[in-house]
Amino acid sequence: MATGEFRVIRKNRKEEVFDTLRREILAARLKVTLDEQLKRPTSPTVKRLAGMKLPPMVRPHRSVGKTRVPN
Secondary structure, rough: OOOOHHHHHHHHHHHHHHHHHHHHHHHHHHHHHHHHHOOOOOHHHHHHHHHOOOOOOOOOOOOOOOOOOOO
């Protein structure tokens, strides 16, 4: 595997982790809100997750529709 390819894979993995973390935090925030409205208890773990700062938005992939021609 070439060094450039490794960087692309690592970058894609980082973007995937940020996307997943954002969704989990937003879902936890929704659960806390719903639990409060329905007067249900919320686990401390969900409350901690809901209190986390959202990771940065990841730029959309620009390579969509483009193909890379090998040398």
